[in-house]
Each structure stands twice: as C-alpha cells, then as structure tokens.
Amino acid sequence: MKKLKQSQYYGIMLLIVMLVVFWAVFKILAPATFGSPDKLATYMKSALIYAVGGCGLYFICVMGPFDMSVGANIVLSSIIACNASVKFGYLGLIIAPLICGTLIGLVNGIVYIKLHISSLIVTVALSLIYEALSVYATNGKNVILDINYRAFGDYPANLILALVAYMLCAFILKYTKVGTYTYAIGSNEVVAKNMGVNVAKYKVVAFTLAGFFFGLQAILTISFGTSMTSASNLSSMSRNFTPLMGTFFGLAFKKYGHPVIAIVIGEMIIQLMFNGFVALGAPTTIQNVVTGAALLIIVALTTKPVKGLVVK
Numbered sequence: 001m002k003k004l005k006q007s008q009y010y011g012i013m014l015l016i017v018m019l020v021v022f023w024a025v026f027k028i029l030a031p032a033t034f035g036s037p038d039k040l041a042t043y044m045k046s047a048l049i050y051a052v053g054g055c056g057l058y059f060i061c062v063m064g065p066f067d068m069s070v071g072a073n074i075v076l077s078s079i080i081a082c083n084a085s086v087k088f089g090y091l092g093l094i095i096a097p098l099i100c101g102t103l104i105g106l107v108n109g110i111v112y113i114k115l116h117i118s119s120l121i122v123t124v125a126l127s128l129i130y131e132a133l134s135v136y137a138t139n140g141k142n143v144i145l146d147i148n149y150r151a152f153g154d155y156p157a158n159l160i161l162a163l164v165a166y167m168l169c170a171f172i173l174k175y176t177k178v179g180t181y182t183y184a185i186g187s188n189e190v191v192a193k194n195m196g197v198n199v200a201k202y203k204v205v206a207f208t209l210a211g212f213f214f215g216l217q218a219i220l221t222i223s224f225g226t227s228m229t230s231a232s233n234l235s236s237m238s239r240n241f242t243p244l245m246g247t248f249f250g251l252a253f254k255k256y257g258h259p260v261i262a263i264v265i266g267e268m269i270i271q272l273m274f275n276g277f278v279a280l281g282a283p284t285t286i287q288n289v290v291t292g293a294a295l296l297i298i299v300a301l302t303t304k305p306v307k308g309l310v311v312k
Contacts, residue, residue, distance in 0.1 A: 011256030015249070015265040022269055026276030034279035041155070043275050047267040048162040049220040054246025054263040055169040056105075056213025059206040061247050062186040062254070065119035067210055069108060071231070071239030072130035077101045077218035078228040079134055082143040093149050093223075098215040104130060105211015109204035127234060134230040144227045153223035165216050170260040178205055217243070245270050 027035040053070060060067050077097035084092030104126075112122045151157040173179035181202045184192040193199050222228055249266025250259035277290065 008257045011253040012258055012261055012265070015253065015262060015269070019265055019269050019272065022272045022276065026272065026279060030276070030279035034276055039275070043271045044268065045154075045158060045224060047264070047271045048158055049217055049224060050242045050270070051246050051264045051267040052162055052165045052213055052220060053217040053243030054250065054267060055165060055260060056210035056217070057243055057247040058169070058173075058250045058259060058263065059182060059209045059213075060119075061244075061251060062182055062259075063203060063206055064186060064189070065112065065203065067105075067108060067123050067207065068120055068237065068240055069104065069123040069127040069130060070214060070243055071236030072127040072134070073101055073104045073211060073214045074218050074221055074239055075228060075231045075236045076104070076130050076134045076137070077215050078222040079137050079143055079230065081218055081222050082145050082228060083137065085146060085149045090149060090151075093145075093152075094219060097218040097222075098212060101215025101218060102208060102212045105208045105214065106204070108211065109207030112207065113200045113204055124234070127236060131231045131234070131236055134236075135232055138230045140230060142227055142229045145222050150223050150226060152219055153226065158220055158224065161216065161220060165213060166260050166264060169213070172209070173259065178202065178209070182206060242267070242270060 023035055023040075053074070057067060057070065077100040080100045081093050081097035084096035086092075088096075108123055108126060111126065112119050115122060152161055173182070181192065181197050184195070184197055185199055185202060189199055246263040246267040249269075250263040253259060253262035253266075256262070273290075277286065282290075
C-alpha cells in the first residue's frame with residue numbers, strides 16, 4: 001500500500017475514484033435529472049473550458065502569487081474575439097483574444113514586479129481598468145457571436161483546442177526552463193535567486209503565460225456561451241473562482257507529477273457537484289457552501305503539511 005501511495009499514478013487513480021463517487025451519489029439522489037450521457041457531455045464542456053484557465057493560473061499560483069483579474073481578462077478577451085470575428089472570421093476569433101489575454105498577463109506581471117506590492121491588490125486594481133475597457137468596447141451593450149463562428153462551442157473543436165492547451169501546459173512545465181524555474185521559485189524563492197534564477201523575469205513570464213491561456217479560455221467561453229456582457233464594479237470576479245478550484249487540485253496533486261491531469265479531473269468533479277446540486281433543486285447559497293466546504297476538505301486531505309513551513 002505504501003508503494004502504491006508513492007506511485008505517480010496514485011493521485012490520478014484517487015481523483016478518478018472521487019469523480020465516480022460524486023457521480024454515483026448524485027445519480028442515486030436525482031436519477032431522473034442528473035448524470036445521463038447527454039448531460040455528462042454538457043458538464044464536460046464546461047469543465048474543459050475552466051480547466052484551460054486553471055492551467056494558466058497554475059503557472060502563477062505554484063510560485064505563490066495570485067491573479068484576481070482572470071474574469072476581467074476573459075470578459076475583455078471574449079468581447080475582443082467577438083468583435084474581431086465580424087471583420088476577420090475565425091482568424092480574428094482566435095488571434096485577437098490570444099493577443100489581448102497575453103498582453104493583459106504581461107501588464108499584470110510587469111506592474112506586480114515594478115510596484116513590489118501584493119499580487120492580489122495589483123490584479124484587483126487592474127481588473128477595474130480591464131472592466132472599464134470592456135464597457136468601452138461594447139458601449140455597455142451585449143455582444144453576440146455570429147452563428148457561423150461557434151465551432152469551438154461544441155465537440156469536437158472545443159475538445160481539440162482544450163487538449164492542445166493541456167498538452168502545451170504539460171510540455172512547458174515538464175520540458176522547458178520556464179517550468180523548471182517556476183517550480184524552483186515556488187519551492188524556495190530565496191534559494192532559486194541565489195542559484196542565479198532571475199525571479200522577477202520568470203514571474204512576469206508566468207503572468208504572461210497565464211494570460212495566453214486565459215485568451216484560449218476566452219475563445220471557448222464566447223463560443224460556448226455565444227454572447228458576452230461588459231463588466232463593471234468587479235462583477236467579473238465571479239469568473240475567477242471556478243478555474244482557481246481546478247488550480248487548487250493541480251497544486252494539491254502536483255507531488256504525483258501530473259498537475260495538468262489533476263486540474264482537468266478536478267474541474268470535472270467541480271462541474272459534477274455544481275450540476276448535481278442543480279438537479280437536486282438546492283438553492284444557490286447551499287450549493288456554494290457545500291461546494292466550498294468539499295473543496296477545502298479535498299485539498300486538506302490530499303496535501304501533507306510540512307512542519308515549520310510558512311504557508312503563503
């Protein structure tokens with residue numbers, strides 16, 4: 001049993017067991033309204049989208065900082081994608097949000113490094129600016145993606161794009177200098193700096209990479225939802241937390257060496273929980289309380305604390 005727990009596949013098996021258990025519980029409680037093949041396919045569409053954002057957030061969170069501008073980035077990038085598709089078709093739908101998301105990530109990283117203040121404060125403040133830009137880009141109106149450019153909102157195009165994003169994230173983390181230094185900084189920033197790692201540079205790179213993945217999520221989001229409304233007064237913040245939940249799964253299971261798989265399965269678990277409560281007719285407040293509590297329990301049970309370690 002000890003050897004099994006030390007296996008790199010133990011974490012994946014544990015997550016799959018959790019996934020099956022949550023499905024079985026809600027299927028028993030709401031057999032008529034939950035868990036049919038068609039409904040599962042719909043649940044997985046949402047999970048694919050949020051997991052892409054979770055992969056982007058992982059680059060930042062594994063180092064210690066947070067990015068609270070995810071929602072504002074997705075809203076603005078989705079609006080830019082929709083507007084660009086009118087003039088340039090699929091080329092605009094793909095390229096425009098990638099550029100927008102990446103630039104927002106770059107700005108976040110530079111401002112965070114230059115101001116030397118908490119990433120939470122920086123990204124919340126910048127969110128207000130990005131939301132204002134979204135209002136300007138739409139004149140306060142709802143934008144709707146043309147029916148001819150919605151291929152990434154359904155299978156197989158959404159699955160292909162999501163898989164490309166997952167493989168890219170896994171490749172960067174495992175086979176590039178960026179991935180190596182990302183883990184080194186997250187493990188011990190002082191030691192990494194003393195070893196010659198340019199910590200400031202790679203934090204900016206992490207924010208920029210995250211922005212690129214949020215751009216990918218924006219493509220999937222606008223294609224699946226088909227419309228986007230501008231945000232204001234930090235209303236976009238509600239979009240931050242579902243990708244972040246997937247990132248938490250990746251962080252909790254990174255010791256098994258497959259954080260991307262953990263993020264994807266984690267998002268599937270979250271979607272099963274969300275939709276399970278909907279099938280049961282539970283109020284939104286109850287859904288949020290139970291989902292938040294379950295997430296805390298899962299992360300607590302799967303993370304082994306180190307004595308004397310400073311928790312960021």
